[in-house]
Amino acid sequence: MLDLHCHILPGVDDGAQTVDDSIKMAKKAVKQGITHILCTPHHNRRYQNPKAEIIPAVEELQTILEEQGIPLTLFEGQEVRIHDQLVQEIEEDRILFVDVTDRYLLIEFPTAEIPYYAESVLYELCQLGHVPIIVHPERNLGFQAEPNQLLSFLNMGCLAQLTAPSIVGIFGKSVQKLSHQLVESGLVQMVASDAHRLKQRDFYLKEASEYIIKHFGEKHWEQMDQMSRDVVNGDPVDPFNYRELI
Numbered sequence: 001m002l003d004l005h006c007h008i009l010p011g012v013d014d015g016a017q018t019v020d021d022s023i024k025m026a027k028k029a030v031k032q033g034i035t036h037i038l039c040t041p042h043h044n045r046r047y048q049n050p051k052a053e054i055i056p057a058v059e060e061l062q063t064i065l066e067e068q069g070i071p072l073t074l075f076e077g078q079e080v081r082i083h084d085q086l087v088q089e090i091e092e093d094r095i096l097f098v099d100v101t102d103r104y105l106l107i108e109f110p111t112a113e114i115p116y117y118a119e120s121v122l123y124e125l126c127q128l129g130h131v132p133i134i135v136h137p138e139r140n141l142g143f144q145a146e147p148n149q150l151l152s153f154l155n156m157g158c159l160a161q162l163t164a165p166s167i168v169g170i171f172g173k174s175v176q177k178l179s180h181q182l183v184e185s186g187l188v189q190m191v192a193s194d195a196h197r198l199k200q201r202d203f204y205l206k207e208a209s210e211y212i213i214k215h216f217g218e219k220h221w222e223q224m225d226q227m228s229r230d231v232v233n234g235d236p237v238d239p240f241n242y243r244e245l246i
Contacts, residue, residue: 001032001033001034001035001036001205001206001209001225002034002035002036002037002038002225002228002229002232003029003034003036003037003038003192003193003195003203003205004038004040004098004106004161004190004192004228004231004232005038005040005079005106005135005161005163005192005193005194006025006029006037006038006039006040006192006193006194006195006203007039007040007041007042007079007194007195007196007197007201008022008025008026008029008037008039008061008074008195009022009039009041009054009057009058009061010022010061012041012047012049012053012054012057013041013042013045013046013047013049014042014046014047014196015041015195015196015197015201016196016197017197019061019064021197021198022061022064023064023065023068023070024198025195025197025198025203026065026068026070026072027070028198028202028203029072029195029203030070030071030072032203032205032206033205033206034072034193034203034205035071035072035073036072036073036074036075036232037072037073037074037075038074038075038076038077038098038192038232039054039057039058039061039074039075039076039077040077040078040079040106041054041078041079042078042079042081042108043078043079043080043081043094043095043096044080044081044083044086044089045081045108049078050094050095051078051093051094051095051096052093052094054076054077054078054096055076055096058074058075058076061074062074075232076096077096077097077098077106078095078096078105078106079106079108079135080095080105080106080107080108081108081110082107082108082109082115082117082118082121082122083121084117084121086121086125087121087124087125087128090130097130098133098231098232098234099231099232099233099234100234101234102130103129103130103131103234104130104131104132104133104159104231104234105125105130105131105132105133106133106135106161107122107132107133107134107135107158108135108136109134109137109140109142110140111139111140111141112141112142113140113141113142114140114142114143114149118153119152119153119156122134122153122156122158123156126156126157126158131157131158131159131231131237132153132158132159133158133159133160133161133190133231134150134153134158134159134160134161135160135161135163135192135194136161136162136163136166136194137150137160137162137182137187137188138162138163138166138175138178138179138182138188139163139166139171139175143178144174144175144178147178147181147182147187147245148244148245150182150187151187151242151244154187154239154242159189159190159227159231159237159239160182160187160188160189161188161189161190161191161192162179162182162183162188162190162191162192162208163179163191163192163193163194164191164192164193164194164203164204164205164207164208165193165194165201165202165204165208166178166179167179167180167183167191167208167211167212168204168207168208168211170204180215181245182245183212183215183216183220183224184216185242185243185244185245186240186241186242186243187242187245189224189227189237189239189240190224190225190227190228190231191205191208191209191212191224191228192205192228193205209221209225212224223240
């Protein structure tokens with residue numbers, strides 16, 4: 001499996017704090033069946049993790065994992081908090097995309113709201129040829145209140161990524177119910193762990209895959225997994241047939 005969203009880099013945000021934390025996370029990831037991880041430290045929240053600092057940090061951790069004999073391949077990325085100067089940051093080469101062609105990028109909204117400028121910023125990104133991936137919409141209060149607000153973003157060309165623990169009930173029954181509905185309606189197209197540290201925020205990617213297979217069928221899981229792989233490779237993707245939640 002590929003994990004498209006993980007805070008495994010040590011000492012850069014609220015994820016792994018030490019190299020030992022990172023090693024423990026890597027070992028757990030392998031047990032989950034994960035072979036590749038996109039390292040996605042927070043950027044533009046409380047933390048500044050520009051592209052130039054993340055690339056060598058990922059290379060250093062990859063070397064450590066190889067020395068430890070842990071069969072896990074790391075890619076460099078960011079979880080970028082949306083703000084109204086994001087396009088300028090991209091022009092300044094501070095942003096890491098999911099893929100080397102700079103097509104896809106992970107976008108985080110504030111937990112409490114959908115910012116008033118979100119549509120204009122993401123529309124501009126789409127017009128520039130980028131594809132924003134809105135992460136964990138099921139944990140955003142705005143989408144919780146009205147999930148169909150996702151439709152306007154998907155219609156302009158964005159994608160959305162569900163957090164694995166959400167759909168197996170780790171964040172509570174209401175988030176689990178919404179996650180189920182988002183998968184069922186096609187409003188989210190991929191699943192990732194958003195793992196931070198094992199005691200605080202574990203992977204649950206294997207459990208999420210089992211849940212989706214049980215409730216929606218193996219083909220649906222395979223489509224979501226393939227979507228993640230296509231995104232990392234920078235390949236064009238065919239959007240799911242998504243529909244409005246009733």
